[in-house]
Amino acid sequence: MSIIILGIESSCDDTSAAVIKDGLLLSNVVASQAVHEAYGGVVPELASRAHQQNVVPVVHEALKRAGIAKEQLSAVAFTRGPGLMGSLLVGVSFAKGLACSLGVPMIDVNHLHGHVLAHFIQAPDEDFNPPEFPFLCLLVSGGNSQIILVNAYNDMKVIGQTIDDAAGEAIDKCSKVMGLGYPGGPVIDKLARQGNPSAYTFSKPHIPGYDYSFSGLKTSFLYSLREWLQDDPDFIVHHKEDLAASLEATIVDILMSKLRKAAKDLNIREVAVAGGVSANNGLRNAFREHAKKYGWKVYIPKFGYTTDNAAMIAMTGYFKYLDKQFCTIDMPAYSRVLI
């Protein structure tokens, strides 16, 4: 009998539902929330209200596109955390209620595991070239920057992580300081393509092991900018491309140096990248260059699977289903990392 998993994602500001049948993606619907743009960041209360409005139509649409009736589902998988508590509660409650009403198991998914296992999403008419175990995954998003050692689908270990800000958070904050709006990542990426990455130097952290830190860079960017603006009030207008390119180059350099160290120490050449910041072209180019220079086999996700989506949650749910890793109704959502 086929295994059909419905995945539900609501950890931040995207409401998403996806259906996977025997490991193959049948549908992936994402409703993004434009309401936050006016505020320069995600407003938690608005996010959870928008999830409440979106969750039923999004799930309905995912089932419809997949050609699956809800009675055919084998299990319902959902993001249990980490994320915004109000947002998580909507998806978690809906998923648990649906699973109970259908009498099928519920599967809790760690959002970060979902990002890593996005590399195993297999969709009709799409290339499928997943990493081989064990591999390293650089997980970079708005809330996390981690190096994860992935031994198997359901066996992964965080070996390094940020001790303060995440890479995406640093990009978003610097972009906000430059008046470029939210989210800053895509704008910085676009501007950086036209700028000189060596134009400016910002401070880099000296942290032992495989951990990251981005708060010093953020402060260095802010203070440098303040000084330059004193001499030229239009400094940002005149130099935004070079500023974006130099900021991006600094962040990519910080990310790649720790990843290189981990790959060397652990003698692993299968290296993947995941999370929202993996959409960044500078980072993608750095991965390709490392592949050539260090003989790495690199895995870069399709753009649509870099940001929050339920396909990765359904995929992770599928692997947990195969291992019979189910959850119970009393397991609550969690806002912070549990691994």
Ligand code: KG4
């Ligand atoms: O994984 P994600 O969608 O959400 C979570 O944080 O879970 O990541 C969002 C982050 C934001 O900080 C956004 O600015 C960044 O990913 N981002 C990018 C790009 N696209 C999105 N950063 C750099 N370059 C991009 N092209």
